[in-house]
Amino acid sequence: MRSSVQAVDYVVLVCYLLLMAGVGAFFMRFMRLGSDFLKGGNRVEWWVAGMASFMSGFSVWTFTGGAGFAYRNGVIGVFLMSLAVPAFFFGYIVFAKSWRRSRVTTVVEYIRSRFGDGTHKTFSWLTGPSQLMFGSVRLFALSSFMSIALGVPVEYLVVICGLVVLGYTSLGGYWAVCFTDMFQFMFLFPIACMLMVLSLSNVGGFSSFVAQAPPGFFNPFAGEYGWLFLIVYTISQTTGYNNFGNAQRYFCAxxxxxxxxxxxxxxVLFTIGSVIFYLPPLIARVAIPELGTAANGLRQPSEAAYIAMGLRVLPPGMVGILLAAMLASSMASLSAHNHIITGIFAKDLYQGYLRKDASDRHMLVASRITSLGVGFVMIGVALLFAQGTSGIFTLLFILESMFLIPLGLPLLYGFLVRGGPWWSAVFAYAIGAITSLFVNFYLNRYRGMGLNETYLIGIPAVTTTIAFFLPVILFKPTGAFAERVNAFFKKLDTPIDTSTELGESGFSGRGQLALVGKVTTGMGLACFLIVLVSSPGRDRLITLIYAVITTAVGLAFVGAGRTPKTDDAVPKGTEVGLATEE
Known part of the structure; x- marks a missing residue:
C-alpha cells in the first residue's frame, strides 16, 4: 500500500502537522481565564463549532473499519454515518437547548447539578479514566494505520501525532480544538469530494458502477443486518452525538x-458526507474486487478500501493530502478526548474537591498543566500498546459498550424527567454495564453465540432504560435533592441572557471568518507548489483543480470576514472596538 506514497506526500504531511501546531500557538493569546481555556468563553461561532462537531465524529475507524464494512456489506455501510442525522435531529429538538441552558463547563458538572455529589463523584472517576483509555487506543490505532501506509515505525507516529495534539490543545484550549477541527474540515472535505468524483470516473460513471455491483449490494437488508440494527444503531448514535465531546459544542455556544x-x-454535513465519504469504498468493491483477500497488514484486508481507491486514482501529492486529511479527522477526535478529560480532572475533580475557591486565572494554569499531563499519559499508554499488547481493538469495543450506552443514556434521560432518587443514574449504569459484560463475555465468548452489534448495543440499551425509569416510577425526589432537581430544571426553563452571562469577546465573528479564510487560502496557494512538481497531463490537472477550489473557498471566507463599509465615516481609533462587537 505504501508503494505509491512518494516524497512529495511526506512533505505535505509534515507541513500539515506544523500548521496544526501553529494554530495552538496563535490561540494562546486568547487564554486569559480558565473559562476561556475550557469553553472558549462561549464565544466560538456556531458554524466553527458545528464543523468541529462534524469532524470529531471521525476517527481512523471511519476510513478503515467503516470503509471495510461498506466494502463487504454494501449500501448499508452508508447508514453507519447517515444515522448521525436523526441523532442530531434529537439534539436540535431537545438536547442542544438543554445543554446550553444547563450553564455547565463540563458534562460531569451537569451530573452534579442534576443528580448530586454522590453520582458526580462516581461518574467523574468512571468517565475520566475510561475516556483516557479511549483516547490512547485511538492514538495507537491511528499510528498503526499510518505506519502501514507510510512505512514509518508505529512508536514514532505515536509520539509525533500525540505531541502535536498535546501542543495545540494545551496552548490554545477550546479555541484551538475547534479551529484545528475547522481547518481539518477544510483539508478533508475537498479531497473527499475529489476522490468520490475520480472513483466514479474510474469505473465508468454511476450507472456502470450500479451495473457491475454484486447482487444485493444496494439492498440494505440483504445481509445479517436489518431494521432492528438501524433502530439500535440510531440509539447508539443519538447517545454518542449528544454527550461528552458533542455536548461540549452545545454548552460552549x-x-x-x-x-x-x-x-x-x-x-446537513452528515447527510452530504455519508455519500461523499462512503461512495469510494463501495466503488472499490467493483474496481478492486481482489482487495478483500489481499494481505496488506490490516486485520481485515477490506479495511484498506478507502486508501486503496485514493492510491488508485489520485496523483502524487494528492495522496499526501488524502493521508493528511485522514490524519486530520482522527486528530480531531483525539483533541476532543484530551479536552474532555482535562475538563473532568481540572474542573470537576481538582476545583470541585481540592481548590473550590480557585480563581479563573489559577484554573487557566491548572487546566493547561492538566492538558499536558493527559496528553503525555495518552502517549505513554499508546506506546505500551505498540509494544505488542494483543486484543486492543476488542478491548476498545468492550469498553465502549460498557460506557457509551450505560453511561450516556442516563445522562440524556436526566434532561427529560424530574422524578427518581439521586442514585437512579448510578443504578442504571451498573445494570447496563453488567448486561454489557454478560453479553460480551458470557453469551458471545463462553457460549459462542456470535451476537452482532444489534444485540451488543440493543440489550444493554434496554436494560439501562428499564433500570433508569423503574426508580423514577417508584421514587420521588425528597428533601435537599428535590430542591436541587427543581433548581436544575428552573435553569433549563430560563433563556440565556447574553448581556449578563457572556463576557467580552477578544475575537469577533468576522475575525473568525477571516482567520479561517486566510488559513484555507494559504493551504490552497501551497497546493500550487504541488502543481509544479506534478506530471504533465492528468496528474497536473487534478492537482490544479484542487488548488483552485481550495483557494477560492478560502478567499470567499476572507471576503465574508471583512468589515462592511458604511456611508458614515468611522472615527479613527474605534475600529478595534467595532470588530469586537460584531
Missing amino acids: DTEQSAKRIAILCM
Whole structure:
C-alpha cells in the first residue's frame, strides 16, 4: 500500500502537522481565564463549532473499519454515518437547548447539578479514566494505520501525532480544538469530494458502477443486518452525538439558538458526507474486487478500501493530502478526548474537591498543566500498546459498550424527567454495564453465540432504560435533592441572557471568518507548489483543480470576514472596538 506514497506526500504531511501546531500557538493569546481555556468563553461561532462537531465524529475507524464494512456489506455501510442525522435531529429538538441552558463547563458538572455529589463523584472517576483509555487506543490505532501506509515505525507516529495534539490543545484550549477541527474540515472535505468524483470516473460513471455491483449490494437488508440494527444503531448514535465531546459544542455556544444551529449544520454535513465519504469504498468493491483477500497488514484486508481507491486514482501529492486529511479527522477526535478529560480532572475533580475557591486565572494554569499531563499519559499508554499488547481493538469495543450506552443514556434521560432518587443514574449504569459484560463475555465468548452489534448495543440499551425509569416510577425526589432537581430544571426553563452571562469577546465573528479564510487560502496557494512538481497531463490537472477550489473557498471566507463599509465615516481609533462587537 505504501508503494505509491512518494516524497512529495511526506512533505505535505509534515507541513500539515506544523500548521496544526501553529494554530495552538496563535490561540494562546486568547487564554486569559480558565473559562476561556475550557469553553472558549462561549464565544466560538456556531458554524466553527458545528464543523468541529462534524469532524470529531471521525476517527481512523471511519476510513478503515467503516470503509471495510461498506466494502463487504454494501449500501448499508452508508447508514453507519447517515444515522448521525436523526441523532442530531434529537439534539436540535431537545438536547442542544438543554445543554446550553444547563450553564455547565463540563458534562460531569451537569451530573452534579442534576443528580448530586454522590453520582458526580462516581461518574467523574468512571468517565475520566475510561475516556483516557479511549483516547490512547485511538492514538495507537491511528499510528498503526499510518505506519502501514507510510512505512514509518508505529512508536514514532505515536509520539509525533500525540505531541502535536498535546501542543495545540494545551496552548490554545477550546479555541484551538475547534479551529484545528475547522481547518481539518477544510483539508478533508475537498479531497473527499475529489476522490468520490475520480472513483466514479474510474469505473465508468454511476450507472456502470450500479451495473457491475454484486447482487444485493444496494439492498440494505440483504445481509445479517436489518431494521432492528438501524433502530439500535440510531440509539447508539443519538447517545454518542449528544454527550461528552458533542455536548461540549452545545454548552460552549453563546446562546441556545446557536446550539441548535450547530445541530442543524451537523445534520446537513452528515447527510452530504455519508455519500461523499462512503461512495469510494463501495466503488472499490467493483474496481478492486481482489482487495478483500489481499494481505496488506490490516486485520481485515477490506479495511484498506478507502486508501486503496485514493492510491488508485489520485496523483502524487494528492495522496499526501488524502493521508493528511485522514490524519486530520482522527486528530480531531483525539483533541476532543484530551479536552474532555482535562475538563473532568481540572474542573470537576481538582476545583470541585481540592481548590473550590480557585480563581479563573489559577484554573487557566491548572487546566493547561492538566492538558499536558493527559496528553503525555495518552502517549505513554499508546506506546505500551505498540509494544505488542494483543486484543486492543476488542478491548476498545468492550469498553465502549460498557460506557457509551450505560453511561450516556442516563445522562440524556436526566434532561427529560424530574422524578427518581439521586442514585437512579448510578443504578442504571451498573445494570447496563453488567448486561454489557454478560453479553460480551458470557453469551458471545463462553457460549459462542456470535451476537452482532444489534444485540451488543440493543440489550444493554434496554436494560439501562428499564433500570433508569423503574426508580423514577417508584421514587420521588425528597428533601435537599428535590430542591436541587427543581433548581436544575428552573435553569433549563430560563433563556440565556447574553448581556449578563457572556463576557467580552477578544475575537469577533468576522475575525473568525477571516482567520479561517486566510488559513484555507494559504493551504490552497501551497497546493500550487504541488502543481509544479506534478506530471504533465492528468496528474497536473487534478492537482490544479484542487488548488483552485481550495483557494477560492478560502478567499470567499476572507471576503465574508471583512468589515462592511458604511456611508458614515468611522472615527479613527474605534475600529478595534467595532470588530469586537460584531
